[in-house]
Amino acid sequence: MNNNRINPEEIYLNKNTEAEGILKNRLIGMTLGLFLAHVYVALALYYTSIDDKGYFHTSWLALFGTFVSSMIFCYHIGISKVISEKDNGIYGRYFSPLISPSLWGFVLVVIAVLSVFQWQPWFMPYSAWAWPLTFVSIVIGYFIGPVFDRIFKVIGQFFRRV
Structure with missing residues (x-):
């Protein structure tokens, strides 16, 4: 009766090549998310000013882009950490402080x-x-x-x- 359930060990039949491929894709996603977050922060800093009355003005759209890019980064690093720690990988150990x-x-x-x-x-x-x-x-x-x-x-x- 339980033939339809997926056993977690059956997901990665060839663990090394599939897990390495997934981690490489996640690393690309993390790098892209981190790069875009810095680009948006640079735009927010560029458009930030304080007027003569002391009011703070910034680009909220750039800050929202920073938030979205950071969430993309955190999503990819979180998934990668879970995959890496499944077989006691060091990948999650070194990248986990970034989340x-x-x-x-x-x-x-x-x-x-x-x-x-x-x-x-x-x-x-x-x-x-x-x-x-x-x-x-x-x-x-x-x-x-x-x-x-x-x-x-x-x-x-x-x-x-x-």
């Missing part, structure tokens, strides 16, 4: 701060450092993001007990 919410929260805070600093008179001589600092924040967030995730998880469990 840390703390990492991307840290990067978004850095981008917001740099977009405000970019138009300040004291920051004008250093404005060429805005984009390199954004990429440095991704590298820093890669290492501190999972740590902050664990800290927030412990804090959340503590407050649920109280």
